[in-house]
Structures are given as C-alpha cells and as structure tokens.
Amino acid sequence: MAWNTERTKELLLAAATAEFSANGLAGARVDRIAAAAGVNKERIYQYFGKKDDLFDAVLAAEMIRVMTEVPIRGSGPEAFGDYAGRLFDRHTTDGVLPRLVFWEGLERGRETVSRATRTDHCAIKVGQVMDVLPGVDREDAADLLITVVTLCDGWPVLPQIDALLAGSAPDRAVRRRAAIVRTATLMAGALLTDARAKEAAHPGV
Amino acid sequence: MAWNTERTKELLLAAATAEFSANGLAGARVDRIAAAAGVNKERIYQYFGKKDDLFDAVLAAEMIRVMTEVPIRGSGPEAFGDYAGRLFDRHTTDGVLPRLVFWEGLERGRETVSRATRTDHCAIKVGQVMDVLPGVDREDAADLLITVVTLCDGWPVLPQIDALLAGSAPDRAVRRRAAIVRTATLMAGALLTDARAKEAAHPGV
DNA sequence: GCAATTTCCAACCAAGTAGTTGCAATTGGC
DNA sequence: GCCAATTGCAACTACTTGGTTGGAAATTGC
CATH class of the missing domain: 1.10.10.60 (Homeodomain-like)
Incomplete structure (x- = not known):
C-alpha cells in the first residue's frame, strides 16, 4: 500500500x-x-x-464536484428553475456540501472563511446565471443565485422545519422541491421582465 | 446576590x-x-x-422571543412581504436565533431535535400565514413559511456568499432584504391566485 | 439574631484532544 | 537484491472538557 x-x-x-x-x-x-x-x-x-487546512481542501474539492455535476444550462426562467431543481436533488441525495458550507459559516468568523466559498467559485456561477437570463445585471443575478442556493442548501440542514409538511419524508422532499423550483422560476421571470422594461425605457449600449 | x-x-x-x-x-x-x-x-x-437541556431551554426561549417580537399581521401578499422584511431585520441586527437553529440542525440528528423547533411553535406561525392569505391551504402556507424562514435565517449564517454582492456590508444587507421581501410578496401573491382559481373551479364548502 | 437555603470556592476525576516523535516495516525503481 | 522514500505503530506531551463533591460564606424570612 x-x-x-x-x-x-x-x-x-x-x-x-x-x-x-x-x-x-x-x-x-x-x-x-x-x-x-x-x-x-x-x-x-x-x-x-493542520486540521483547518484539511477542511479547506475538503470544502474546495466538494464545491468543484457539485459545480461540475450540476451545471447551469439552457436559457430562460424555466431553465433556471430546472437548475434549482437539480441542485435540490443533488443536495437531497447527498447533503455533504450544504453541511460543510453551514459549518463553515457558523464556526468561522467572517474574515477566516475559506477562499473557496468566499468568491472564487461562486462568482463563476453568477456569470452562468447571467448567461441563462440575458439582460439581467450582475447584482440581480447574484441575488437570485443566493436565494436559490440558500433554499437548496438549507433544506438538508434543517431537519426541524420539514416537520411542518405532511406525509412521508420522500413526499415532503417532493413538495419542497416543487416549491423551490417554482420560486426560482418565478423570480427569474420577474428579473427578466425588469431587465427588458429597463432596456426599453433607456436603450443602452 | x-x-x-x-x-x-x-x-x-x-x-x-x-x-x-x-x-x-x-x-x-x-x-x-x-x-x-x-x-x-x-x-x-x-x-x-445537563448541557443539552440548557440548550433546549435557550432555544425555546429565543423562539418565543422572536415570535412575539415579529408578529404576522395584516392581510394580503404585501402584508406577508412586510413580515418577511421585519423578520430579516430582526435576524440581521441579532443573529442569535438563526445560529441556534442551524447549530441544532447540524449537530443533532433528525430524531433528537428539540420539541421547540420541531413543530410546537412553528405550527402556530403556519396558522398565522393562513390568516394573512385567506384561502391558501395549510400545506401551501407551510411551504411559503419555510421559504421565508430559510431565506431570513440563512443570511446571518452564511457570511461567505454575501461576498457575491457589491458595496459595504450595510448596502449588501439592504439589497438582500429587498430581494427577500420581493420573493415573499411574489410567492404569496402566486399562492393566493392559485387558491382563488381553485375555489372558482370547485366552489367548496 | 436564628435557621434554612442558596451560593461561592476550589479542587477533583476520568476521558478525550491536536499534534509530535522515534523506529521498524514496507514498497517501488533500478 | 539494494537503496531511498513512504508508511504503520505506539507512545507521549501538554491541555481541555463535562460533571461532581465537600465545606464555608452569604442571604433572607421571621
């Protein structure tokens, strides 16, 4: 060996x-x-x-894994909703990344957060969101991404509140998934409408 | 003494x-x-x-405090959006409850979660959501509440991803607040529309 | 002031922790 | 088969933890 x-x-x-x-x-x-x-x-x-460095390595590797396994592709609000659904599925079958991210958020101070989660990898995803929703600016894309990531990551980490939903565990997951996909699609649509209205009012470059 | x-x-x-x-x-x-x-x-x-029991006491007390300080009142999607905004403000100025909830979710198993967070207090809030959005059924109200609570609680616990937003820390919080209020209002409106459509199609009891 | 209760103090226990070290055994290239 | 690098083993250090205990001091109602 x-x-x-x-x-x-x-x-x-x-x-x-x-x-x-x-x-x-x-x-x-x-x-x-x-x-x-x-x-x-x-x-x-x-x-x-040291132990801390090992944690950094784990987190970075896991982020890259999930980012490549759950790409953002296609175009339009439905495509973004589809991404949200796939991210939810990924995190529901394997809650490792959400747990790591929340552990880090809780245990580390704002300044000692690892480079991997701070911007390096996340910024790439924001760019992808802008590709799916053409016209939406970077800030709005970041808002939307934060919303979806928070919802998808929060679910496997909050076993308490899923008691609010009825039915078996799989049933609850299906319900939750549908709610998140709908939220993602609706918000993406709203941002797109905003962007087009703004463009029509002030025809930009 | x-x-x-x-x-x-x-x-x-x-x-x-x-x-x-x-x-x-x-x-x-x-x-x-x-x-x-x-x-x-x-x-x-x-x-x-023991230590565990003290944690339970802390969590229950903090939940009650926040529930009474941030009531759900009024009627309609805007009223619900307003609730989301006030919950966000409360958690941003004092992130104690979100942290406690996520600590519990991460550290305790699904079965050993405290009674306080499991349903006892949360179920009350679901009822209040149904009052604000008349016609929306319990399951949809629970979905909506979970979405808003996850978003508001997630923010103070994820110092990593707020690096995606530009500007100073207060600026980022203002942006995030607006995004959450909009999401809450939009989703509440959608659920209300659904409920009315269903009622019109099948005039119930 | 007296008596009952609450509190402080300080030490104690058994268990477990991150991180290190010296040495023998194993492995692969040649 | 030999040599150099990698690895397993086991003990060790210095420290911290939840939880307990016994006795002395402080506090209040009466």
Missing part, C-alpha cells in the same frame, strides 16, 4: 469529507479521519498541514 | 444563549457560561440539568 502518495491523499480527503460533514470543523476528530481512511495520522499533517 | 433564584436563572440563560449562539452545542463551554453569568458552575446542573 505504500509508495502511492496520490491514493493516500484521496483516501484521506474522502474520509475527511465524511467526518467534517458529520461533525463540523471543531467536532471532527483527526484520529477518526485517519482510522476511516485506513491511513496513519501523521500523513494528514504531512500532506495537508 | 444570593436568594434570588429567578434572577440567577435569567443570568445563566442569557449567558448560555450567547455562548451557544457563538459556539454551538458541542463547542459551548459550561465554564464560560458560568463565568459570563457571574454564577457558579453547579447552578447550571442544579437548575437546567
């Missing part, structure tokens, strides 16, 4: 992802990560530095 | 609220709570039982 350093890193990253997702930054146990990976504890410090 | 047990409990509850909000359930330190309250550690175990 030795000599394959890449494999060792992957094992550690996968184990760390599960551990951090379940227990957060402070709650995660380095010993558990090493044990789950079937790798020795010192490898973590050797390859990733 | 002795002999006033009620005062002692209040001091402990206030200190515990700040500590749990900042550090979560596992991250909170009993010693710090006692020190901040200027009260001895054993009082906590005497009055509230």
Whole structure:
C-alpha cells in the first residue's frame, strides 16, 4: 500500500469529507479521519498541514464536484428553475456540501472563511446565471443565485422545519422541491421582465 | 446576590444563549457560561440539568422571543412581504436565533431535535400565514413559511456568499432584504391566485 | 439574631484532544 | 537484491472538557 502518495491523499480527503460533514470543523476528530481512511495520522499533517487546512481542501474539492455535476444550462426562467431543481436533488441525495458550507459559516468568523466559498467559485456561477437570463445585471443575478442556493442548501440542514409538511419524508422532499423550483422560476421571470422594461425605457449600449 | 433564584436563572440563560449562539452545542463551554453569568458552575446542573437541556431551554426561549417580537399581521401578499422584511431585520441586527437553529440542525440528528423547533411553535406561525392569505391551504402556507424562514435565517449564517454582492456590508444587507421581501410578496401573491382559481373551479364548502 | 437555603470556592476525576516523535516495516525503481 | 522514500505503530506531551463533591460564606424570612 505504500509508495502511492496520490491514493493516500484521496483516501484521506474522502474520509475527511465524511467526518467534517458529520461533525463540523471543531467536532471532527483527526484520529477518526485517519482510522476511516485506513491511513496513519501523521500523513494528514504531512500532506495537508493542520486540521483547518484539511477542511479547506475538503470544502474546495466538494464545491468543484457539485459545480461540475450540476451545471447551469439552457436559457430562460424555466431553465433556471430546472437548475434549482437539480441542485435540490443533488443536495437531497447527498447533503455533504450544504453541511460543510453551514459549518463553515457558523464556526468561522467572517474574515477566516475559506477562499473557496468566499468568491472564487461562486462568482463563476453568477456569470452562468447571467448567461441563462440575458439582460439581467450582475447584482440581480447574484441575488437570485443566493436565494436559490440558500433554499437548496438549507433544506438538508434543517431537519426541524420539514416537520411542518405532511406525509412521508420522500413526499415532503417532493413538495419542497416543487416549491423551490417554482420560486426560482418565478423570480427569474420577474428579473427578466425588469431587465427588458429597463432596456426599453433607456436603450443602452 | 444570593436568594434570588429567578434572577440567577435569567443570568445563566442569557449567558448560555450567547455562548451557544457563538459556539454551538458541542463547542459551548459550561465554564464560560458560568463565568459570563457571574454564577457558579453547579447552578447550571442544579437548575437546567445537563448541557443539552440548557440548550433546549435557550432555544425555546429565543423562539418565543422572536415570535412575539415579529408578529404576522395584516392581510394580503404585501402584508406577508412586510413580515418577511421585519423578520430579516430582526435576524440581521441579532443573529442569535438563526445560529441556534442551524447549530441544532447540524449537530443533532433528525430524531433528537428539540420539541421547540420541531413543530410546537412553528405550527402556530403556519396558522398565522393562513390568516394573512385567506384561502391558501395549510400545506401551501407551510411551504411559503419555510421559504421565508430559510431565506431570513440563512443570511446571518452564511457570511461567505454575501461576498457575491457589491458595496459595504450595510448596502449588501439592504439589497438582500429587498430581494427577500420581493420573493415573499411574489410567492404569496402566486399562492393566493392559485387558491382563488381553485375555489372558482370547485366552489367548496 | 436564628435557621434554612442558596451560593461561592476550589479542587477533583476520568476521558478525550491536536499534534509530535522515534523506529521498524514496507514498497517501488533500478 | 539494494537503496531511498513512504508508511504503520505506539507512545507521549501538554491541555481541555463535562460533571461532581465537600465545606464555608452569604442571604433572607421571621
């Protein structure tokens, strides 16, 4: 098993992802990560530095994974609503990223937040939203994206409030999904209408 | 200072609220709570039982406080949008409740979630939403409430994504507030239209 | 002032923590 | 088969935690 350093890193990253997702930054146990990976504890410090750095690596990797698995494509409000639905599905079947993001938001101060979540990756998504909804400016696109991401990410992290909905757990998820898709579509449509009205009033460049 | 047990409990509850909000359930330190309250550690175990029970007490008290401070009143989609705005303001000036709710969602399993957040208090709010939007059924009202609560609570807990918005911190909050109010109003209006259409098609009881 | 209760103080316990170290065993390239 | 790098093992350090305990001091109703 030795000599394959890449494999060792992957094992550690996968184990760390599960551990951090379940227990957060402070709650995660380095010993558990090493044990789950079937790798020795010192490898973590050797390859990733301190616990905090390992968390950063986990978060960045998971963001990239979700961003590539759930692309924004097509055009128009319905296309954006479709994106919202796919993001919801992704987070409902695997709530790892939402949990990591909320752990970070709660445990870290505004200044110590990782670069990955701060803008680097998110800004790309804003650009994609602008592509789907031509005419909508960057600020409005950011607002819309924040709304949808908050709704999709919040669901797997708030087991309390889903008790407000009736039926079985799958039923509740289906209901919630429909509500989010509708919200996304409606808001996207409203922003598009705004943009066209503004363009008609002040024919821009 | 002795002999006033009620005062002692209040001091402990206030200190515990700040500590749990900042550090979560596992991250909170009993010693710090006692020190901040200027009260001895054993009082906590005497009055509230274990750490977990103290957290429950804190969460329930904070929910009741916010529910009474931010009532749902008036009628129509704009009234509901106004509620969303006031809830956002409340959470932006004091993010304690959102933090407590998300800490609980992350740290506790679906089954061990406190009674306070599970349905007891939330169900009351659903009823109030139905009053503001007459004709909307309980399920739709719950959907709408979940959407607004998720958006308002998510904002103070996700310092990462607000970097997507431009301008100073207050500016970003103003923008976000407007976006949430608009979403709430629009969705409330849509649900109301649905309800009236359904009523017209199948004149009910 | 007296008695009952509440509180403070300080130490204590068993358990668990991140991070380090020295050494032997394993592995792959050659 | 040899050598150099990687890894497992196990112990260790210095520290922190929730929760408990025993006795002395402070407070209030009467």
